[in-house]
Amino acid sequence: MTGYEAIVIGAGTGGLCAGALLASAGRRVLVLEGLPFVGGRFSSLDHKGFTLTTGAVSIEAGGPLEEIFDELGLAFDLRCPEPQVRYLIDGRLLDLPAKDGLGFLLREACADPGQADRVLKALRDQSGDVPADLSVADWLAAHAPDPGAAGIFRALCGGIFSVSLEEASAAELFRMIGRRSFRRFGFPPGGNARLAGALAAYIDERGGRVATRARAERILVEKDRVAAVTWREGGQVETAACRLAISNVGLPGTAALAGRDRFPDTWLARADGMKASYTLTVEIFSDRPLMDFPGVLMTPRARRAAFISCPTLACPELAPPGQHMTIVLGPPARSEEPFEGRSEFGALLDDARRLLPAFDPDRDEFLMRSFRKGWPGFRARPGQAARPESPIEGLFLVGDAVNPPGLYGVGGCAESARRAVADIRAAGL
């Protein structure tokens, strides 16, 4: 039985970052990935010459992920469009001023400027002890029921948290605004797969191993400590001893691997009750650009779309020469089953037609993709991520089920990995 110090289960952003940070600290690491590629929802696949994301659309610049790349000495190849964001309100394209962007937007969007001022005052006055279950929709209704203000927050919550106003936590929105996270973003010209692949190569180069098509089957626990992991690879069942297991497969997945009877009822209730954020996308392939702005166009007046983006304007490498790919993205009305695919995608397609006059659904190929249930936009809704502790010594959780408050997407996953590695060090493991 080959031994590793740490076995990482799942090569998503959290798993790869944790594996690379441990490898950098001289640990012998094995990463097990069930899919044929690394990166999970932070990867990309080639389709007819276009590079399509497996989930993450825009990548935060200057956040925890880039910091980890810097720490490891890896190139973080990201192209940041300028200006980053524009808002489309009633046919007007609005650039944000350098200061008080939210105030500017609310004044532009609200029919009654008094309502904009009321929202801004309520934002300034909120003391931080906001009830955890207060939704942004309820908070807004209490202060300014202006549909213009609701539109701005709908696009923000949809674009950043991938949830509707009714499902977005007000406390988390305030935390995000206060923390000023996700200030800059860009698109990787080599696709997400190249960034994820750089982390995997780093682990390989430092004596570790990243195995794809290798599905973990059990985390073996002895005396409440991680002892080994078994997995299936190439038709064989393999086992390796380890002292550390880092799980990047969500809470229920982790419990299933280690045995549900090893987890307290409160932990399992949290795991089973966790609600995901769903994301819907329409990706349009065209022989001309459907918009002329290389950043993210926020769409507060749309029914489902939170934003539209054409990454091939900043990164023509993502498409065959002269071709373009436009992404229309938003959460459904409810991130829950049963998912009403016809009406939800119907609304998103209506947005695409209305907001992109150059889009011709009869001529341009397009794909409707949804990220939900076990392969969602985010495993936890904003403010509802779980604590990363497990009752088993040597077992740590990373990824978007346990992302630290105020951080989202790949940045939150990267930070969860950094925290897990710090916890491992602090525990003397």
Add this chain to the structure above:
Amino acid sequence: MNPETRGMDEIRIDKERCVGCGQCVLICPAGALSVAWGLAEADPETCVLCLECLDYCPLGALEAARA
């Protein structure tokens, strides 16, 4: 044809497991898979039973079966 598919003649999609992420569509070399309204669909006429889609599905929603 993948040797494992002897006797099998179509890809079946479990509608409970499929979420419509489209990964199977992106990698299908024959263009036999499509995704719309939140679910993937396979066209048995076009499918070459290479079974790559089975590996690329993150939720194990695809299987090779007898028609």
